[in-house]
Amino acid sequence: MKTAWIINFGNELLIGRIVNTNGSWLARELTIRGYNVRRIIVAPDEEPDAVEVLREAAENADIIICTGGLGPTHDDRTAEFLAKATGRRLVLNEDAKRMVEEKYAAKGLPLTDERLKMAMMPEGSRPIPNPVGTAPGIHLVTGSTQFFCLPGVPREMEAMFNEYVSRVLESIQKPPCILEASVVIRGVPESTLAPVLKKAVRECSRCYVKSHPKGHELEQPVLDVRVLYSAPDCNETRRVLERVSSLIATEAEQLGGVILERSIQRPGEKSV
Secondary structure, X not given: OOEEEEEEEOHHHHOOOOOOHHHHHHHHHHHHOOOEEEEEEEEOOOHHHHHHHHHHHHHHOOEEEEEOOOOOOOOOOHHHHXXXXXXXXXXXOHHHHHHHHHHHHOOOOOOOHHHHHHHEEEOOOEEEOOOOOOOOEEEEEEOOEEEEEEOOOHHHHHHHHHHHHHHHHHHHOOOOEEEEEEEXXXXXXXXXXXXXXXXXXXXXXXXXXXXXXXXXOOOOOEEEXXXXXXXXXXXXXXXXXXXXXXXXXHHHHHOOOEEEEEEEEOOOOOOO
């Protein structure tokens, strides 16, 4: 399974002005395509930190998706940081220039230096079309690592991921069938259920088993236990999840718990 890092650039994220929804959205999309997300990092729009984290990512991940810092203002410097991190020149990408120029020409606006800035990319990059906004994204392959830099505006980022990045990712490796079982239990403290969860992990070493407390540990405990598993075939995935979730539910009932819900669905989706 190939590894992925997500890097969200923006001082506005670090000071709490904006909630980092891009990180969770990308993590879910990468996970359901079979990529092992190992880091979600929020970094400032400042050279030392940004270049350091990009270099570290290149040494440890197969896929790196960055968001933010592609616009026309002085603090939009992701292309510059990526060029320095990978030892490449920052150059005017002619394809990106054409994309930007066409967007503004359609509105009768000239190509100013600030707008031209959005077409500056590390040498060897391929621009990612932006169907929603004006700034193209950046696709750069260096060694065995692929960088995808997308805008920080969620609707632009999501559109570019769906129309470009997802296709590249699915060409690298065939997506497995990833499903998630949920067992919602009332009346069993998390500490009491912990040995059962340990047993479930022994039953399925490749399953990711995690409990999410929804109530008070001692007064009104409610636990949503999630079991994540992937296999090439969806029938196999469901069989494993049925077995493991059944084990958890049965043993929780033996501990005096009440099963409020059992379901299997794709990660992030409603119960099916």
